[in-house]
Amino acid sequence: MDPRVREHAEIIVDHSTEVEPGDNVVVSAPPAAEDLTLALCEAVGERGGFPFHVSFRMDKTRAAFLGSVDPDALDVPDHELALAEAADVWIHARAHENVSEMSRVPGETMTAFRRVHSSVREEILDTTWVLTQYPAPADAQNAEMSTEEYEEFVWSAIGKDWAAQREHQQQMVEILDAGDEVHVVSGDTTDLTMSVEDHVTINDHGKNNLPAGEVFTAPVVDSVEGEVLFDMPLVHEGHVVEDAYLRFEGGEVVEHGATKNEDVLSDILNTDEGARRVGELGIGMNRDIDRFTYNTLFDEKMGDTVHLAVGKAYDDCLPEGESGNDSATHVDMIVDMSEDSFIEVDGEIVQRNGTFKFEEGFEG
Amino acid sequence: MDPRVREHAEIIVDHSTEVEPGDNVVVSAPPAAEDLTLALCEAVGERGGFPFHVSFRMDKTRAAFLGSVDPDALDVPDHELALAEAADVWIHARAHENVSEMSRVPGETMTAFRRVHSSVREEILDTTWVLTQYPAPADAQNAEMSTEEYEEFVWSAIGKDWAAQREHQQQMVEILDAGDEVHVVSGDTTDLTMSVEDHVTINDHGKNNLPAGEVFTAPVVDSVEGEVLFDMPLVHEGHVVEDAYLRFEGGEVVEHGATKNEDVLSDILNTDEGARRVGELGIGMNRDIDRFTYNTLFDEKMGDTVHLAVGKAYDDCLPEGESGNDSATHVDMIVDMSEDSFIEVDGEIVQRNGTFKFEEGFEG
Numbered sequence: 001m002d003p004r005v006r007e008h009a010e011i012i013v014d015h016s017t018e019v020e021p022g023d024n025v026v027v028s029a030p031p032a033a034e035d036l037t038l039a040l041c042e043a044v045g046e047r048g049g050f051p052f053h054v055s056f057r058m059d060k061t062r063a064a065f066l067g068s069v070d071p072d073a074l075d076v077p078d079h080e081l082a083l084a085e086a087a088d089v090w091i092h093a094r095a096h097e098n099v100s101e102m103s104r105v106p107g108e109t110m111t112a113f114r115r116v117h118s119s120v121r122e123e124i125l126d127t128t129w130v131l132t133q134y135p136a137p138a139d140a141q142n143a144e145m146s147t148e149e150y151e152e153f154v155w156s157a158i159g160k161d162w163a164a165q166r167e168h169q170q171q172m173v174e175i176l177d178a179g180d181e182v183h184v185v186s187g188d189t190t191d192l193t194m195s196v197e198d199h200v201t202i203n204d205h206g207k208n209n210l211p212a213g214e215v216f217t218a219p220v221v222d223s224v225e226g227e228v229l230f231d232m233p234l235v236h237e238g239h240v241v242e243d244a245y246l247r248f249e250g251g252e253v254v255e256h257g258a259t260k261n262e263d264v265l266s267d268i269l270n271t272d273e274g275a276r277r278v279g280e281l282g283i284g285m286n287r288d289i290d291r292f293t294y295n296t297l298f299d300e301k302m303g304d305t306v307h308l309a310v311g312k313a314y315d316d317c318l319p320e321g322e323s324g325n326d327s328a329t330h331v332d333m334i335v336d337m338s339e340d341s342f343i344e345v346d347g348e349i350v351q352r353n354g355t356f357k358f359e360e361g362f363e364g
Numbered sequence: 365m366d367p368r369v370r371e372h373a374e375i376i377v378d379h380s381t382e383v384e385p386g387d388n389v390v391v392s393a394p395p396a397a398e399d400l401t402l403a404l405c406e407a408v409g410e411r412g413g414f415p416f417h418v419s420f421r422m423d424k425t426r427a428a429f430l431g432s433v434d435p436d437a438l439d440v441p442d443h444e445l446a447l448a449e450a451a452d453v454w455i456h457a458r459a460h461e462n463v464s465e466m467s468r469v470p471g472e473t474m475t476a477f478r479r480v481h482s483s484v485r486e487e488i489l490d491t492t493w494v495l496t497q498y499p500a501p502a503d504a505q506n507a508e509m510s511t512e513e514y515e516e517f518v519w520s521a522i523g524k525d526w527a528a529q530r531e532h533q534q535q536m537v538e539i540l541d542a543g544d545e546v547h548v549v550s551g552d553t554t555d556l557t558m559s560v561e562d563h564v565t566i567n568d569h570g571k572n573n574l575p576a577g578e579v580f581t582a583p584v585v586d587s588v589e590g591e592v593l594f595d596m597p598l599v600h601e602g603h604v605v606e607d608a609y610l611r612f613e614g615g616e617v618v619e620h621g622a623t624k625n626e627d628v629l630s631d632i633l634n635t636d637e638g639a640r641r642v643g644e645l646g647i648g649m650n651r652d653i654d655r656f657t658y659n660t661l662f663d664e665k666m667g668d669t670v671h672l673a674v675g676k677a678y679d680d681c682l683p684e685g686e687s688g689n690d691s692a693t694h695v696d697m698i699v700d701m702s703e704d705s706f707i708e709v710d711g712e713i714v715q716r717n718g719t720f721k722f723e724e725g726f727e728g
Contacts, residue, residue: 026442037425037428046432050444052415052441061405065409079388079451085445
């Protein structure tokens with residue numbers, strides 16, 4: 001086994017999820033991530049946890065099921081729900097044999113599935129969870145890289161000094177936490193305002209995502225106004241949506257479009273009412289992720305990018321006792337901020353063309 | 365996909381487990397059974413059930429965990445238990461990349477695991493469950509057959525006319541149900557008596573095992589007396605025990621031995637108190653299984669054989685309200701009855717040299 005696989009497993013178990021004796025751990029991973037699955041089962045056992053290996057949520061077996069099911073017959077899976085309720089730690093390791101496997105599933109089935117599966121998703125979010133990526137050949141292909149190159153890319157992005165990264169990101173957290181109105185402008189296609197007043201900004205330093213490297217919050221749901229063109233491709237369950245466009249009024253999507261796979265975007269927005277509202281504003285800050293790889297887990301962390309997610313807001317971003325936008329889905333979409341772009345907080349420019357005001361070379 | 369895989373999945377879903385709309389189905393299978401896993405997820409979905417795919421109970425991931433864990437730290441896995449409690453149907457599909465994978469796990473760890481895992485096992489036995497085999501190359505190798513030959517062997521044994529087989533077996537069920545004392549003699553190495561008075565004999569025609577093809581009951585636990593040499597190899601978690609020998613007094617094993625891997629047999633018997641007592645007497649009746657393949661699921665169904673299991677008795681074999689031998693384990697061991705052998709029930713010979721009294725060629 002590649003020693004980097006065992007290091008990856010150790011970061012997951014010790015840094016991300018801090019597995020302790022007696023923990024009931026679910027390892028959710030497909031066959032393409034077999035080495036990491038084995039390393040995780042070993043590492044969890046060594047720390048006194050009990051690993052139970054299940055299929056990854058969106059793998060070939062799920063595609064086989066959803067490709068043949070009547071969407072109207074779908075109901076909440078009580079067995080999967082019971083597993084999630086009883087789990088202390090949930091480790092999702094993505095890896096593909098074919099990244100387009102889910103494309104055989106009709107959009108309306110996916111929408112119905114997301115709806116019945118949202119209770120399971122919520123229970124998993126209540127565990128100590130992490131989502132990570134194993135560098136399988138099909139994922140390398142999807143990133144337009146050789147497998148060796150991609151392995152290096154993935155394990156470099158994951159094997160960072162997370163304490164130093166956390167400190168760097170904390171500067172942006174403090175700006176957003178103190179701020180109220182956020183204004184994001186890119187070229188003449190994106191001009192968006194929203195309030196983040198009293199909301200909490202999260203410093204993503206390797207707890208829930210590996211790689212990590214972003215700061216994010218939930219905007220005040222009705223405050224989002226303006227238009228945005230996501231000039232980075234949106235990759236969703238095997239489909240690539242290009243140039244997704246959204247226009248917001250009073251926090252709600254009132255117009256949308258795309259130059260490719262617009263129907264996939266429509267299906268996302270039609271999941272439920274909350275899918276037409278913003279659940280997350282995120283700012284990518286991981287400069288080791290220096291290229292777009294058609295994988296949101298990495299792409300949304302890229303330096304020089306901002307992303308919005310339609311759908312469910314993370315509770316941690318909200319003031320105590322307040323609940324945010326609710327939805328069965330959560331889909332991130334990315335704007336390139338490297339040129340002709342800025343972020344303003346309460347009228348002050350805090351990032352221009354990708355460089356933050358607390359970084360060298362910033363030009364206010 | 366080989367069309368025989370889809371036929372196999374259909375027998376499992378329609379004959380063995382009768383999946384119905386709304387059923388919460390667990391598909392427990394390793395990567396080596398991927399085609400069958402996909403066919404099962406499709407078939408379950410088509411019938412309105414919800415399949416959830418998890419690792420097979422004894423696959424590589426479990427070996428990785430159990431190979432590294434401190435046996436004293438093992439505790440009941442609440443998450444796996446919750447899944448089993450909430451499942452309606454549990455489909456186990458065996459398949460190996462290497463049948464010796466579990467041999468890296470120390471015997472005392474296996475014993476500790478069986479003990480903490482017995483509550484999960486009991487919950488699974490409370491579902492509508494089936495155990496089957498997918499003909500993976502390593503399993504063919506273990507059977508000393510080419511993969512093509514082995515596929516034919518497995519799918520012929522599974523694709524039988526189960527209604528006709530059931531009828532044939534019912535004749536032996538009636539003999540045992542009406543009988544009291546069973547006497548099994550083979551050569552000068554096996555001479556065993558036990559009572560089956562008031563106990564129930566099960567006709568195994570493809571509900572819990574695929575292939576099926578045996579009748580079995582639980583003996584009155586204290587009634588087992590005499591000695592038995594299991595001249596068919598005992599294959600247990602990657603180890604082959606040869607010429608396992610047991611001597612019983614008052615239902616309990618008072619002496620045991622083997623010519624190879626005796627320590628594996630000792631570990632089995634030391635699991636707990638119930639592991640030294642008999643939980644099952646079975647008679648193999650599937651004449652399509654015409655060779656020993658180092659796989660109990662098939663070997664115990666062979667014509668011309670009898671098997672005993674030490675450990676847990678199946679509740680279905682006991683009179684209403686009575687509970688049988690309890691144990692965290694259940695291990696079958698097989699006696700060749702093809703030569704110099706007979707089975708007597710209440711003094712009447714009902715099988716000689718493998719031929720039953722209701723079959724042609726029987727010589728009382």
